[in-house]
Amino acid sequence: MKIGVVTSGGDAPGMNAAIRALVRYAFTQGFSILGIERGYAGLISNLIVPLDPRSVGNILHSGGTFLRSSRCPEIRTPEGLAKAAQTLKTNSVDALVVIGGDGSFRGALEIRRVSGIPCIGIPATIDNDVYGTDETIGFDTAVNTAVEAIDRIRDTALSHERVFFVEVMGRNRGFLALHVGICVGAGVILLPEIPAQMNEVCRKLKSFEERGKATSIIVAAEGVGNTMEIAAACEKSTGFEVRYSKLGYIQRGGSPTARSRLLADLFANEAVQLLLTGAQDKMVGVQGGHLVATSLGEAVGREKPLDMKLYRLAEELAV
Amino acid sequence: MKIGVVTSGGDAPGMNAAIRALVRYAFTQGFSILGIERGYAGLISNLIVPLDPRSVGNILHSGGTFLRSSRCPEIRTPEGLAKAAQTLKTNSVDALVVIGGDGSFRGALEIRRVSGIPCIGIPATIDNDVYGTDETIGFDTAVNTAVEAIDRIRDTALSHERVFFVEVMGRNRGFLALHVGICVGAGVILLPEIPAQMNEVCRKLKSFEERGKATSIIVAAEGVGNTMEIAAACEKSTGFEVRYSKLGYIQRGGSPTARSRLLADLFANEAVQLLLTGAQDKMVGVQGGHLVATSLGEAVGREKPLDMKLYRLAEELAV
Amino acid sequence: MKIGVVTSGGDAPGMNAAIRALVRYAFTQGFSILGIERGYAGLISNLIVPLDPRSVGNILHSGGTFLRSSRCPEIRTPEGLAKAAQTLKTNSVDALVVIGGDGSFRGALEIRRVSGIPCIGIPATIDNDVYGTDETIGFDTAVNTAVEAIDRIRDTALSHERVFFVEVMGRNRGFLALHVGICVGAGVILLPEIPAQMNEVCRKLKSFEERGKATSIIVAAEGVGNTMEIAAACEKSTGFEVRYSKLGYIQRGGSPTARSRLLADLFANEAVQLLLTGAQDKMVGVQGGHLVATSLGEAVGREKPLDMKLYRLAEELAV
């Protein structure tokens, strides 16, 4: 069996570890692996490179994806799909493994439909917004990067006794912001899933000050809207000096944490196992500590719920 | 209700986060909290400090334990226990929360027996060797610290094309070494639970070289014996230059990772919940992603199994 | 002799190390030290705390300033200055050491004029924009923080073969941006001191692409204007996808690097030496590897030149 592997969409730390584990485990099973470069764009334009255990040496710890990635709208067109299917045929690819997020899995479903070959998804995105898995590759790394960044900001916040308003990534979901918020001890966490009343936020900040808490950190998901304006409104309403920071792209990169690496190994291993057992369109995932498979259709069709209990705990600890 | 909290045994990153979460969540439930300093030694000698939400401000991200800790053999004597019980009585402590490892929980069981007050255990140790929980507070931090350290060593290993032999902590168990080993892509992982034949290890190293892998990293748990001698034997037998490094105490300290902080929050919250529901001698833990309670007796009496599937995966990826 | 010490203006990593060294070295000379809290605001409102070698234990490695700081316009008014002088008199302060940037030293000159006591400046700012010293406390830390952040961004830049535009701090000067730019291998560095032609920047980016350099990083000082608009103009003109990130407040905080700590020790030591030799209004500094003293008047009155040779080297290496 010849397996193609592609990294697609936004890069996430641990993608390289996943490619390495996939290549090496597939190798032990007697499969050969072709790397597809530059995401679906490379699938369309036939950018193929053979991979073996040595060609994935010394990449385990590096961020990004050495196969490179891209956002590729062309994959949603009949022409793009036809070219992709042709590439798979030309290179005698028997199965495709897609490492990416839900947008990439939508593409995978289409490729599977047109090419007829099995497609397995490995969820890798710092946003953790994929249904069917408690955690995605790269999420733990992004959480830690943001937490370390805010720990730095805390030094200034404490020195100047100010309120800091920090925007973190997460697209239109609040998974990253919630985890980061609770882990930095944020006074307020703003999430797209939980509409916040501005006067309630300001009331909280004032109550913190009354209780002697000179410094507060507000963590806001990018999905809640224009966070810079919200911060300004907050400053105006409370009269406190509010400093604003948007962490931005630093959250995407960096060497993967141990957990992101481990997840990459487990997911890659499971992906090959699924192919061995004849799976056609599954996404691997972890639920309650166990590896599970979800149909790609379900993974892209359903919305992953936010852990409301965790949100309430974060609120209770902000006293 | 007045709750006493003590950190005992070896320190672990996230202990401060656990104290903070405990104090704050207990406060929201109307309880007051007394901190016991210097582990069980402070319980015996009545080193007590009242804690409130402000006194645990700005400690979430710091390593170690601000209450300090100690190893205290006296707690195993009738005299020590009597003094500990007296301290609890004098300070009208209604329940005790012990943050530490299995040795500390053995002490907790004795204290419970003598004092008659409920004792709840929160597992916090970098060794992750506590039955009843998949993970302990501090484990994820120690894994990441060791992984980052070995990533540095890899630079030299690659530059000089040498074999590196690295000892990590874990007392007499291999949890830390197994996770570190798989996350750094170790060629060989030596664990106390899995007796290794020296000639088998050397055979592997030679086969790596034959397949063009110029550099190998061996991760060994401290529990496997005199690792420096093992490394020397390995060098003698293979003829390769083998460099040795014992990571040592750096693995204990440092700011807790996001995961160690989160676990601290969840465990502390659950500990208070257990007290609210009348628990007398439980340890909180996480299993399969869910919070669970195990009796302290079971936690200290049973041996946590190693994840053999993970070990085999590590072996399969080392090609 | 009784020495007062105050941290003023923006915080910088290493301020705590400087306070510690000042207190300890002054102690060995038989002096006592008073800490003034919250910058000049605390000098005006008499927020004084005695410091001894133990009270500055375990702060060496922490970012920010435990004495806290503030921006305090009142110190520029006759009323504010009178109150400050009164505080110094009330507490029998014989000399004042000001740790901060040039704004703080302007204040120090006024305080010296009104109070008549000697004032010594220790330059500490991440901007490194103080005349009379090659380097300020905190600069090396901020450079490294920005470099590490951009190393993370590079992972995404390489994975997606994009141009990244990164704004770093530095107020109206380019010291930080120049050092960061050369250390990350920036293709283009934009500094307030060197007006850039937009078409020249775009021409460079295009020539990079022609020479096979798929990814470029542009480092821009905040002092060059609205960097987000410049990045957008750059995108429009070249047709390349340009990603924008403003590093923001993470550059201020964090544990000081070895160099920032060492500079703190050397400057604090020299400040006490200057007081011993009767100096009245000096700023300590380092020039060509040697400790030097500059009059505070000169330090605030003259403009520190940018190292143009370093800028040209950065340009030459961007091929």
Add this chain to the structure above:
Amino acid sequence: MKIGVVTSGGDAPGMNAAIRALVRYAFTQGFSILGIERGYAGLISNLIVPLDPRSVGNILHSGGTFLRSSRCPEIRTPEGLAKAAQTLKTNSVDALVVIGGDGSFRGALEIRRVSGIPCIGIPATIDNDVYGTDETIGFDTAVNTAVEAIDRIRDTALSHERVFFVEVMGRNRGFLALHVGICVGAGVILLPEIPAQMNEVCRKLKSFEERGKATSIIVAAEGVGNTMEIAAACEKSTGFEVRYSKLGYIQRGGSPTARSRLLADLFANEAVQLLLTGAQDKMVGVQGGHLVATSLGEAVGREKPLDMKLYRLAEELAV
């Protein structure tokens, strides 16, 4: 002109940055560059790879040396030297740049003698033990790595109120230990250059305890002898619990700090300049903030003095 470049001896963070800068700056001057792999061993066995600006892309931030290195005793033999000279001749190398420490420069002098081509040295070693330069490439990185490691150890030291004894690298010199010691606030620093009396060390530790300093860190250079035995003797004599840690190989690796990168750029630039001006056997260096050239003979023949003033300051701050 065709320039050969080789990294020799122990690897140091920033070697890759130096190669990159050398290749790129030489390219702007119209030179071509040949990389010699595996140190002098590759020079002897003709392991040559042409380098251009693209082949050194994206290596600036990586530790170690991508050309790899080795210790090569054969270069000290007439046969080895003859082969090395032949390689240089065969490949029409007009000048050789050696990146390494004093051992490597001794080799360079011999190669120059036998081959007759100019040899320029770029000092790169974490030990900083090279005469003719205040600082070597990699030193600042190693200092920071050790300081961060000891900051972690401090967490445990404070939690348990113990004395920690930490061995750092530096071969037979104390440059690394001195800088690390002052930057972590060590109570005692043991250096090969300053023989210590054991009873004096113990007296200091006791006096710290009497003054309420519960925790002390002793930093010892590897060059002072068997540090584990010294630590044990210290424990026996004081009665304090003394914990021991040898930082080991983590000090060699890791991404270079900003300063190590900057030094790499400056030194590489200066090396090419020296070749342009006809230098035959010089080592570049930095003294008092200025770039200087020292004859290779002097660099390897003289001993770099330790900064005794810094040592005394470290002692004075340890109160």
